[in-house]
Amino acid sequence: MSIQHSPDDQQFTTTRDGFEAELAYSYPANGVIDFTHTFVDEGLRGKGVADELARTALAFAQEKKLKVKTSCTFMAGFVARNRDEYANVLA
Numbered sequence: 001m002s003i004q005h006s007p008d009d010q011q012f013t014t015t016r017d018g019f020e021a022e023l024a025y026s027y028p029a030n031g032v033i034d035f036t037h038t039f040v041d042e043g044l045r046g047k048g049v050a051d052e053l054a055r056t057a058l059a060f061a062q063e064k065k066l067k068v069k070t071s072c073t074f075m076a077g078f079v080a081r082n083r084d085e086y087a088n089v090l091a
Contacts, residue, residue, distance in 0.1 A: 067091035
């Protein structure tokens with residue numbers, strides 16, 4: 001599945017079989033990214049799409065050496081479940 005990053009819209013998105021999913025973010029402070037909202041169309045739910053968005057977004061944060069905040073409850077849970085992998089980037 002291809003995930004697109006739109007810096008102008010501050011989101012990661014994907015479309016599959018006509019259904020859309022997105023992970024939005026903001027920059028609340030210099031060097032900090034806050035993942036604010038995740039949405040997955042019902043037709044894509046339960047297929048790991050949100051996890052893929054999360055991994056792509058967190059890889060972006062790591063690559064850019066950004067500290068991560070998780071206002072989005074899904075992202076907070078994802079990072080907690082994968083704490084060993086992402087503890088070093090948390091703000």
